Ligand SMILES: Nc1nc2c(ncn2[C@@H]2O[C@H](COP(=O)(O)OP(=O)(O)OP(=O)(O)O)[C@@H](O)[C@H]2O)c(=O)[nH]1
């Protein structure tokens with residue numbers, strides 16, 4: 001069993017903390033005047049959540065200062081079912097010394113810039129939040145062994161575009177196969193592509209893209225994601241995000257994603273590795289968000305009939321017509337084809353309640 005699968009098996013442990021479960025019902029009382037019920041915690045300190053392990057959070061306080069320190073925290077009950085996820089910025093009270101055996105308390109989650117989610121799929125009926133505040137996602141796929149599948153990459157891309165996260169495609173194992181034909185699937189998507197092979201991992205190229213960003217790495221088991229992350233963050237094996245001092249649990253024991261800092265002279269960035277993301281249910285995705293990610297197509301779509309799905313069978317779709325008349329240039333058909341595939345993966349995803 002790979003650590004990927006081990007991680008997935010432990011996923012259940014965070015059900016009870018998952019605010020975004022599709023089972024959550026709207027609050028019938030509407031928005032509650034919460035400040036009446038709890039203190040404001042004016043003295044709270046803001047920290048970054050590095051990893052989550054069964055109700056314990058490893059957080060980084062005073063990031064980038066001489067006072068920077070890791071601490072373990074719990075969630076205050078006033079957060080109710082709101083889940084705290086890796087990448088969150090949270091407000092802490094209580095003991096923030098970081099000394100062994102101490103626990104701080106998370107009382108607030110700061111507004112998130114992005115939220116990478118996956119929803120119900122065949123094997124998992126609960127929607128989960130994966131990572132907060134990431135602005136890039138590296139989708140790792142092997143040129144061979146395991147054989148690459150465009151549909152799978154489409155699903156990752158859709159989840160990223162829906163969340164407003166910039167996707168980067170990383171093709172590994174190019175020593176085993178030439179990825180050119182596979183890459184044609186994505187020719188129309190303006191996708192940033194990096195290729196990597198045994199002995200030729202383009203570490204500098206990748207690191208350059210990571211500086212100043214918070215980047216999630218996703219990919220199926222065996223594609224070489226660990227190999228890649230270890231090459232990029234050589235200290236990953238002993239880095240932050242692993243050991244939980246309070247529970248004493250060891251490394252790689254849970255479903256937690258892990259955060260690693262990449263440092264260069266040009267600055268630093270965060271790599272968030274996600275062993276738990278084996279599949280992406282796309283039930284939560286709004287096809288309109290996919291269109292929005294392609295501004296040229298979105299502009300053309302303003303001339304579509306009302307309610308146009310922009311799918312291949314949509315009558316009088318302005319996007320399809322623009323491609324047919326050559327308005328989108330030589331690359332138009334490839335662009336339309338990729339775009340149709342992305343939309344199709346949203347439309348065919350099981351929707352909530354089905
Ligand atoms: N030929 C070749 N093999 C590679 C390359 N990168 C990784 N591998 C091999 O592929 C296998 C899987 O690599 P990992 O890095 O463990 O892959 P992973 O995606 O992290 O997989 P899990 O750990 O199962 O989640 C290992 O045997 C690696 O040595 C590559 O660029 N070329």
Ligand SMILES: [Zn+2]
Nearest residue numbers: 304308310317
């Ligand atoms: Zn249309």
